[in-house]
Amino acid sequence: MHVVVNAATSADGKLSSRRREQVVISGEDDFARVDRLRADSDAVMVGVGTVLADDPHLVLDDEAYRTDRRENNRPENPARVVADSRARTPLDARILDDEARTYLLVSEAAPRDRLDDLRAHGATIVVAGEDRVDLPAAFDTLEAESVDRLMVEGGGELIFSLFEATLVDELSVYVGSKIIGGRDAPTLADGEGFVETFPELALESVERVDDGVLLRYSVS
Ligand SMILES: NC(=O)C1=CN([C@@H]2O[C@H](COP(=O)(O)OP(=O)(O)OC[C@H]3O[C@@H](n4cnc5c(N)ncnc54)[C@H](OP(=O)(O)O)[C@@H]3O)[C@@H](O)[C@H]2O)C=CC1
Numbered sequence: 001m002h003v004v005v006n007a008a009t010s011a012d013g014k015l016s017s018r019r020r021e022q023v024v025i026s027g028e029d030d031f032a033r034v035d036r037l038r039a040d041s042d043a044v045m046v047g048v049g050t051v052l053a054d055d056p057h058l059v060l061d062d063e064a065y066r067t068d069r070r071e072n073n074r075p076e077n078p079a080r081v082v083a084d085s086r087a088r089t090p091l092d093a094r095i096l097d098d099e100a101r102t103y104l105l106v107s108e109a110a111p112r113d114r115l116d117d118l119r120a121h122g123a124t125i126v127v128a129g130e131d132r133v134d135l136p137a138a139f140d141t142l143e144a145e146s147v148d149r150l151m152v153e154g155g156g157e158l159i160f161s162l163f164e165a166t167l168v169d170e171l172s173v174y175v176g177s178k179i180i181g182g183r184d185a186p187t188l189a190d191g192e193g194f195v196e197t198f199p200e201l202a203l204e205s206v207e208r209v210d211d212g213v214l215l216r217y218s219v220s
């Protein structure tokens with residue numbers, strides 16, 4: 001599976017504020033680029049922290065992309081994937097509507113009655129890991145479901161884990177021209193952080209987009 005991480009940060013590397021409410025960092029052109037990336041993907045993934053904070057929808061905005069996918073015998077929208085060890089996704093979350101298939105990656109610690117409720121609300125449950133989602137194992141299952149290209153939108157906890165598990169092939173970061181600050185505000189890669197060996201990136205391109213800059217890296 002090819003895994004592309006895409007996120008927008010402030011100039012000081014934050015994904016949002018210490019309140020963990022969504023902050024609009026991208027401009028119009030960058031959001032259009034993100035829509036294109038989604039359209040080129042088989043699935044779009046976030047962590048449950050992002051679901052709880054933002055209630056994202058994760059579907060395509062541009063009708064032309066939906067039409068194009070339909071004409072190529074692909075689902076109108078990419079599937080949605082949430083890493084959610086304990087099945088905390090709210091039953092009324094927008095990612096559970098019927099506009100796309102939704103995979104919830106959970107651990108064995110997720111309460112069974114909760115999983116039944118989520119299934120009844122349309123989720124496809126993938127169990128991987130004892131206490132926390134075992135990402136490599138869950139990705140094997142997604143691959144078996146024909147998810148060959150996965151786009152990850154965040155947040156910082158999930159992105160760190162993906163780098164830790166060496167699952168990332170590409171990283172795109174849109175750096176917007178604002179400062180958010182805050183020692184407790186989420187950054188591109190949170191988790192425990194790396195201390196001795198650090199994932200190395202190869203800078204592939206730098207482009208001005210809106211009033212920010214788009215950095216594209218491949219991951220060795
Ligand atoms: N600017 C941008 O581009 C974006 C910004 N954001 C912002 O990021 C913030 C949310 O980020 P964050 O709080 O880090 O949440 P994440 O979306 O990264 O979700 C983290 C949660 O995912 C669950 N999870 C399950 N398995 C794993 C695993 N193996 N590794 C890591 N996490 C796992 C954990 O909860 P559990 O243990 O219960 O399963 C964990 O707490 C919000 O403020 C949002 O607005 C989000 C996306 C994009």
Ligand SMILES: Nc1nc(O)c(N)c(N[C@@H]2O[C@H](COP(=O)(O)O)[C@@H](O)[C@H]2O)n1
Nearest residue numbers: 008023024025026054056057058059153
């Ligand atoms: N690319 C990007 N730029 C920003 O400025 C952002 N705030 C985000 N946030 C993420 O976008 C997703 C929302 O998706 P929907 O529009 O609801 O489909 C969600 O993952 C946000 O955290 N992204």
